[in-house]
Amino acid sequence: MRTVVVTNPPRADAASVDTLARYGVATVHEAMGRTGCLGPSIRPVHLGSRVGGTAVTVLSWPGDNLMIHVAVEQCRPGDMLVVTTTSPSTDGMFGELFATALQHRGVRGLVINAGVRDVAELHAMGFPVWSAAVSAQGTVKATPGSVNVPVTIGGQVVRPGDVILADDDGVLCVPRGRVPDAIAASKAREEKEAATREAFRRGELGLDRYGLRARLPGMGIEYVEYAEYVEYADHAESGA
Structure with a gap:
């Protein structure tokens, strides 16, 4: 594995990200032909958040959060940090201190295919997290990995700059090049669902x-x- 930090990758348009986020994960997922879902194992640590952002990706070794520290510097306002490990891990790789640093940089949330801790503090500070586990088990800072390279979570490839949507239904990745089509398809689906909802209210x-x-x-x-x-x-x- 090449250990690199890729700087300044292209990102999806911020206004388009906000538009997609308003539709929510389930609507966009259906509109895109049921593609892009990161799977049911990535769940919100707290319910009630709906966010969208551009992916800053991290590939770490299990039980080692060195590359998350490296990635913080690469984050910009409107980003979502997306972390996975080279093999399965449930260790608490992320907590309140990381969230404090990311909030300062305008990061909208975290998606991590591993564990988090400081759950009460994360909730109190309003930093949304989607994770595979919650664990008090700590980590080390010893092994190099990569930042802003393609990563895979739940069989879905996430590339830096892709759109990450996350809410109570889970997490979805919209490839940067598909964003305009996803917006059009989501709008059409929302309009169709609105008509169906009204029909059901009438008893159909x-x-x-x-x-x-x-x-x-x-x-x-x-x-x-x-x-x-x-x-x-x-x-x-x-x-x-």
Whole structure:
């Protein structure tokens, strides 16, 4: 593994990031064809945050947070720090002091495929974190890694400057080059969902709105009266 710190990578447009963040992870994920999700193992440490930012990526050795210290210097306002390790780790690699340094630099949050600690302090200071674990286990600062190189979390490649969206539903990566298409598709999906929501409020059923009713017979699904069903069940139990 080449140990490098890549400086000044191109970042997605800040206004576009904010636009995508307003739609939320689930809407953008669906709009993008259900791609980009970092998986269910990366969860919010506290509920209630919805943020978007541009990725500053960190590849660290397990149990070693040296490269997070290195990465802080590379962060700009509007960034999200994205950390993973070369092999699985649940050690508490990040806590209140790191969050204090990142808040000073305008970083919007952390996504880490490892552990965090100082959970109460992180909540009190309003620094949102999505992690694979919470652990008091500390780390060392001894082994070189890389900053602003492509990393993989949950089978999803995250490149520096990509858009990271995170809320109570999880974390999503939108490749920098796909941002305009993602915005257009998310807007269309939001409008479609608004129309569907209104239809459901009027009493329309999903069976009819989504055209599912006509498909049921072909799936072998039958509608039967209760008495007929009970009679059939009784015969089946008696072996008649």
